[in-house]
Amino acid sequence: MSRVIALVGSLRAESITRRLAETASTVAPEGVEVVIHEGLADLPFYNEDLDTPEKLADLGAVTALREAVAGADALLLLTPEYNGTIPAVLKNAIDWLSRPYGAGAISGKPTAVISSSPSANAGRWAKEDTAKAAGIAGASVLDDVDLAIDGIVAAIDGAHPRENSQIASDIADVVTALTGTALVDA
Template sequence: MTSTRVAVLVGSLRADSLNRRLAEGLVASAPEGVELQIVDGLGDLPFYNEDIDGETPPAAAVRLRESVAAADRVLVVTPEYNGTMPAVLNNAIDWLSRPYGAGALVGTPLGVVGVTPTPYGGRWAHADVVRSAGVAGASVIEDVTVSQSALDVDPLTDPEVQERLASAVRRLVDVAPVAA
């Protein structure tokens, strides 16, 4: 049986972050035939700088690019920091956008989910990820976006939130890949 591989980029570096735990839960509950793999090491990436992205890019950037290029889909799980996406996630997208026009995200279906302890549930961060990843060439799946406030419910245990997240993963997996 062929498996659909989904690279999961977590926008929080904190080991016990809510979004990290959310991503781990999605990995553990992946549908049959779907392999979600959290791409670790985003915190090891230097800030993107074209001067160091030559014939021998940093090892952390090579690992990130290889992990995402080997995946059939990308799922971003992120909180919102100061009304936007975390810098570590923006930096990862910058590394994945190169080389220009042929980066690891080009043509890859991508969705965004996450929670944040604000009334907005991360909508602004998710919109920024959608815009940035789209510019980088990802095939952003607009209806694979779950922005959830963690104020009124526990997103890790709330059945409605869990179903919305599982549904987002299924939609991401079910979308036809874009021909490159």
């Protein structure tokens, strides 16, 4: 079974971004498990002074994140757009995953990014910034997998995104492409 860890760039329990991650877990192809990683709100801001064996012993959220991503076959990053860019919580998670530099849990990990926005821009700035940060951190970002959902609020009209057949199909395509890469690399 292929395991994908989903990191959600919104902390709000009922956020559309979280619901997109939930959709990914329900539309994943057979043999693929998409797990939403909980605990990003518990991560302290990345600080190299905290990134020592002694201090990490007291930072269970950091250890859990690193272990979850290291043990996964692929990484799915889902981001809304906050003030034209990536939310701090998602950037912070990428920063923690990038260390130790060149050997962090994100290093070489097949990664895809999904963005959404109520605007016509579809969160593309956040998607591009997320892909850039993940790539610089060492992830193997899939350049040919592109999903930026515009007008998301109107598209789901108060329903769960999985109830929109086009959105569910597009997310399934991303997960399929991501796990296809993960299975080839495995």
